[in-house]
Amino acid sequence: MNFRSKKTNEEVKELPIEKVVDPAFVARTQFDHDKMIELCDSIKEVGLIEPIIVKEIPGGWEVVAGHRRRLACNLLELPTIRAIVMSDTRRSELIKYHENAFREDLNPIDEAREISHIMQIDETLTSKEVARHLGKSEAYVSQRLAILDYDEVLFNALKDGQLSFSVARELAKITDIPAQQSFVTYAITGGCSPQMARNWYQGWRQNPEVVPSTEPGNGGSQIYVPPAPLVVCQACRSAIHNPLEVSSLVVCASCKGTIIEAMNTN
Numbered sequence: 001m002n003f004r005s006k007k008t009n010e011e012v013k014e015l016p017i018e019k020v021v022d023p024a025f026v027a028r029t030q031f032d033h034d035k036m037i038e039l040c041d042s043i044k045e046v047g048l049i050e051p052i053i054v055k056e057i058p059g060g061w062e063v064v065a066g067h068r069r070r071l072a073c074n075l076l077e078l079p080t081i082r083a084i085v086m087s088d089t090r091r092s093e094l095i096k097y098h099e100n101a102f103r104e105d106l107n108p109i110d111e112a113r114e115i116s117h118i119m120q121i122d123e124t125l126t127s128k129e130v131a132r133h134l135g136k137s138e139a140y141v142s143q144r145l146a147i148l149d150y151d152e153v154l155f156n157a158l159k160d161g162q163l164s165f166s167v168a169r170e171l172a173k174i175t176d177i178p179a180q181q182s183f184v185t186y187a188i189t190g191g192c193s194p195q196m197a198r199n200w201y202q203g204w205r206q207n208p209e210v211v212p213s214t215e216p217g218n219g220g221s222q223i224y225v226p227p228a229p230l231v232v233c234q235a236c237r238s239a240i241h242n243p244l245e246v247s248s249l250v251v252c253a254s255c256k257g258t259i260i261e262a263m264n265t266n
Contacts, residue, residue: 012051014080017073019060020052039072048073051082061085108165109158112147143169153181162188170197174204 052066063070064086073081106114115134119125125133131141147158147165150172158168167187174180183200186192192200251259 012082012084015054015061015083017070017078017081020054020070020081020083021057021060021062022070023063023067036068036072036075039068040075043069043072043078044076048082051084053086054083055086108144109147109155112144115141115144116148146172151177151180153184157184157188163192164194166194167192167197170194170201173201176204179204 048069050066050069052069053064054061055064061083066083070081115130119127119130127141127145128138131138134141147155147168150158150168154163154168154171157163158165163171163184171180171183171187174183183197183204186200187197
């Protein structure tokens, strides 16, 4: 028996699950195992409440939205699955993006790949138009797409969760790749806030001629240290040249004022 979706007013069909295949392009590269078990338990208990969305392909259907739900139903060995069949390819890809972005946190790299995929499907789309369709700013879309052009060291640090996107975005502005890679190493080794990365970029921009230097304890390898101060210590007011010597302290605005006042008093 077929029904109609209250959200889209499109027909909901019961499709043979063996004819429903995974998306040709999967934005999300990792799934939470525990959440998948929870989803299976939920479907086993009350059934699939929200139908998946598919598009017709030769010999069956391809998942547009609801990849996790389809996997869960497959694990439960259900013979059929409730689905809405769509015909508009661009619309189906936009729905897939929103499905991924709002169901779970989509990491920046997966999001960048998804946006790029949408633009490849319809090459007439500009970043401004994509931003409007996705409900994002044009700068947001451009910054995500830029990730795909990051240097390998920076890209892998972001992919492996060693750097946040906010930090990686600032370090990407350092166009001298050897210097950028050194700053990435600093950030991973000593920790780095977005403001600290911004300070490093500003220091590098003012003095792009970085010089090799050997620091104690690094095995004699060469690292790049800007010759000009990157930041000034708020406690002793001395210049800090080496990013490895910079530490961040997370405090509220009230406590920050109290700490600075105490330092000035002493």
